[in-house]
Amino acid sequence: MKTNKIVKLARQYKRKYPKVDFVFLTTKKYSQSEARYKNETGYSRAAMRTKFSTGFVSMVFALDICDKVLVYGISRDDFCKKNPKAKVPYHYYEPKKRSECFFVKKSEMNYKSGHKFLTEHAMFARWSTVRNITFRYPSWNGSEASGRVGSYYLKKYKNTLGKTLKSKKG
Template sequence: MTSRKKRVAVVIVLLTVQCGIMIYTLTRHNRHVSVKETNDNIRVHYSIDPPKNYSERCMNSTAVCTETPKDISQSEGIWTGLKDDLSAYSSITNRSKHLDIHCDVCAVVSSSGQLLGSKAGTEIDNATCVIRMNIAPTKGFEVDVGTRTSVRIAGFLGMTRGIFKSTKFFENERFPGKVVIWTNKNGNLVKEESLELIKHHAGLDMYMTSDEHVEFCEALFQKETGRNREKSKSWLSTGWFTMIFALKVCDKVKVYGMIDFDHCSRNKTRSKDVPYHYYDKTEVKECDVSNAGETRSTGGHRYLTEKYVFRKWAKSADMEFFYPSWNITSELHKLPIFLNSAASK
């Protein structure tokens, strides 16, 4: 079997497993939900499954609702209103205790193979806070990804499937930082697994998102794309939850190793061999996974669509992208595959 065929086969297997994992979540309730995240400055209302009179309802206190998705960052004060409201992140050991953190400059470090050879480690470590995702390690990759971790955002599968335990992650990472698990309705199992890890790793500080926050993040996806996550059989990535978290707690966000939504189509030759994860020794390639996720009809991460939204947010939020850099001032003349296929229907 040729190397290319092997890569394709691996991607198909990966996405098939992912689809099976998603079945529970994709069969979640299909109802009208009013999602609120509030503080003294702003109140945001979103509907996950818009009713027929959706266009007549106000989605937030400063913008008029329409059925055409708008850039949420254009709503006056939206990110200012959500900043520092961390009531959605509760301690695993004490649910009345909420995450307490604010950062001037955040380095959001992706898990992408784009970081290999970047030598961005020192620059990343110089940020006020360093945010990492899932089980992306620092050990062995310090020159490219740095050594510090302030907060690690992880998906619930890392807990329910015992990935942190099986990889001996916390034995290898000396300074894991605060760990935030975004979860669905499987919260009890996440809590049980988290408590087990805390018991074996003194000082491990773990938090879990509320159901309302997950619903808010899903509604935000629909607001920005016009596609209902559940009905479109889409699965939000840890990157989506991480970027929302960063915009809450950071004055300035510097993102390392995340590709733009059209990167793979613009750099077909240069990007074809970049691994999906910088620490993964398999033959899975980043662009193979990203492109495949956009076209799956039975469910998948819409990685490139999410990055299309991030590009829009970057126009008004204080965000920069490195390794590779993004041209956030350029106009968005094209849509990612997922949104383009939806528009043509």
């Protein structure tokens, strides 16, 4: 933590803004999150070449310190599939920029890097079946989720992985 540039930057800001508290995932919590991700998806984040989104990290923090979590700005993992022409902006402060569906799909289908938002949203839905999580704006119920997380990305990833393994054997 002494050499990480983000931590160094936070320390600089702490000196400049002493009333602001900066919070980071501990190594233990990060490892637990990694294990949970692999358990729920069947793959490590390294294998999937993804990073935790700020939404994922925020959800982990919230679940650690709150009995009830109200979530705003996170749609169901199937929102774009059911609403392909939705014009919901990805960032509320950039309403004329790319839509959530464009950005999420582009990121979800990037096999080299990026966040897997839909995979994370499917995980949140599962968590809401055992924790007090309520999704608002858009409002939705996570209780329909069951079994292993199965986002579109994961299905494509498993299919691609299967073809790669078969070609290596042959």
